Each structure stands twice: as C-alpha cells, then as structure tokens.
Amino acid sequence: MKRKILAVTVCGAAMVLTACGSSGTASSGAAQNAATAPMPEVSSPAPESSTPGAPPIPGKPFGPACAAIPETGKGSLEEMAKEPVATALASNPELSVFTKAVDKADLAEKLNKKEDITVFAPTNEAFAKIPADQLEKAMKDETLLTKILKFHVVEGRKTPTDLQNGSFTTLEGGTITTSGSGQEFKVDDKANVVCGDINTKNATVYVIDSVLMPQ
Numbered sequence: 001m002k003r004k005i006l007a008v009t010v011c012g013a014a015m016v017l018t019a020c021g022s023s024g025t026a027s028s029g030a031a032q033n034a035a036t037a038p039m040p041e042v043s044s045p046a047p048e049s050s051t052p053g054a055p056p057i058p059g060k061p062f063g064p065a066c067a068a069i070p071e072t073g074k075g076s077l078e079e080m081a082k083e084p085v086a087t088a089l090a091s092n093p094e095l096s097v098f099t100k101a102v103d104k105a106d107l108a109e110k111l112n113k114k115e116d117i118t119v120f121a122p123t124n125e126a127f128a129k130i131p132a133d134q135l136e137k138a139m140k141d142e143t144l145l146t147k148i149l150k151f152h153v154v155e156g157r158k159t160p161t162d163l164q165n166g167s168f169t170t171l172e173g174g175t176i177t178t179s180g181s182g183q184e185f186k187v188d189d190k191a192n193v194v195c196g197d198i199n200t201k202n203a204t205v206y207v208i209d210s211v212l213m214p215q
Contacts (some may be wrong), residue, residue: 062160062183065123065194065207068094077198084112085119085203095207097127104139105146111153117203118158118168120176120187122211123194130211147172151214157204160185160197174214188212 061069061077070076075091083091086108090099098121102108111119127135138144150172158166158178163185166178178187185193191210198205 061195061198063193063195063207065094066198068092069195069198081199081201083201085114085117085200085205086111088200089119089121089205094123095121097124098122101127101139101145101149105142105149107146107149112202114153115202116155116157117171118154118156119203119205120152120154120191120208120212121205122152122191122208126191126208126210147214148211151176151212158206159204163193163196163206170214172214176212 069092073079080088080091086099086102089095089102090108092099102111111117130138138148151170151174153171154168154176155171156168158168160183163178164181168176168178170176176188178185179189180186180193183196185196185206187193187206187208191208191212193206194209195207198207
C-alpha cells in the first residue's frame with residue numbers, strides 16, 4: 001500500500017513534464033527532473049529601515065522617544081494628525097510640563113491657530129535639567145515664559161532634510177540652528193531630537209531633550 005501512494009505522488013510530480021500512464025522510463029525520468037529542478041527564487045519586499053542613522057522614512061516619526069507614543073487612540077499619531085499642535089501635544093504625558101508652560105503663557109490657542117509651523121517641544125526631563133528655582137521663576141513670569149516658548153517655534157513645516165544644516169528665525173525673533181543627518185539631529189548644538197517629524201493638523205513637531213534659551 002505504501003508503494004502505491006509513493007507512485008501516485010511521483011506521478012503527480014511528473015505530470016508537469018509528461019502524462020502519467022506513459023512508459024515507466026519516461027515517467028521516472030520526468031519525476032527525477034522535477035525533483036532536481038531548482039526552486040524559483042521568491043523576492044521579499046525590503047523591510048522598513050529602523051536602524052539608527054538610517055534616513056528617516058517619509059511621513060514616519062523617528063527616534064527612541066517615539067516608542068512612548070500610543071499606537072491607537074488618544075495621543076496616537078493618527079489622532080495627533082487630526083488635532084492642532086497644542087491640543088495634540090497635551091495628550092502626551094512626556095510633554096506635560098511643556099503643555100503646562102504653554103497654558104500659563106496663554107499660547108495654546110495662538111499656536112493652534114497658526115498655520116504651517118514647526119515646534120521643538122522639550123520633554124519633562126528637559127525641563128528637569130533647569131534648576132528648580134529658575135524653572136519656578138520662569139513659570140511665574142509670563143513675559144519670560146512666553147519669550148522662551150516662542151523661541152521653540154519657527155514658521156513653516158521643517159523636514160529632516162531641512163534640519164541637516166538649518167538656520168531658522170523663531171517666533172521670539174531670535175535664530176536657532178540645526179545640524180545632523182539620518183535620524184540624529186541637534187538643535188543649537190545643545191538639544192537632541194529624540195522623536196522627530198511628528199505631524200499635527202497645523203504643525204510638524206520635533207521632541208527634544210533640552211530646553212532652548214534665547215539670547
């Protein structure tokens with residue numbers, strides 16, 4: 001019984017070259033050819049690049065801090081893309097101090113109404129680098145706080161390519177410079193971009209690990 005099953009299998013393989021029921025010599029030769037024929041190569045699509053230093057994928061945020069962004073729901077990339085910038089960033093717990101500062105300076109509505117801007121948003125850890133007494137003083141001084149926050153915003157949606165060797169005038173009136181390539185960028189030779197190229201309804205956001213200070 002086992003030999004019959006084997007014969008059917010070989011015959012099935014040989015049907016590619018000759019009809020089953022021809023002479024045993026032809027059938028066995030066809031089966032041997034089919035068995036030794038090389039398998040065709042199947043090409044697979046290239047995986048998306050996630051190697052540090054590799055060029056960013058257009059439209060996809062990059063950087064280690066991006067891992068903290070929820071995949072779905074509030075605070076996700078999909079939801080932030082539908083919301084104006086101040087509203088979108090308020091859903092990220094890692095930017096709660098920045099959001100609090102924006103509210104204290106009465107800038108949330110103004111930023112939400114601006115069209116096509118780029119915001120360099122410091123993380124909570126970035127604010128923690130500032131001595132507590134200085135941070136408390138800045139939070140209580142609306143004029144100073146407004147000056148600092150506006151120094152983190154520039155006109156136009158800046159791409160990673162723009163950041164490679166950039167110099168931009170901020171809403172505060174001063175100038176910030178950017179440098180880097182691939183997925184590693186610095187702002188004013190001080191702050192590292194830890195999650196870049198986040199799209200909101202009216203802005204592009206680069207999350208940074210230090211607070212920028214105007215001259």
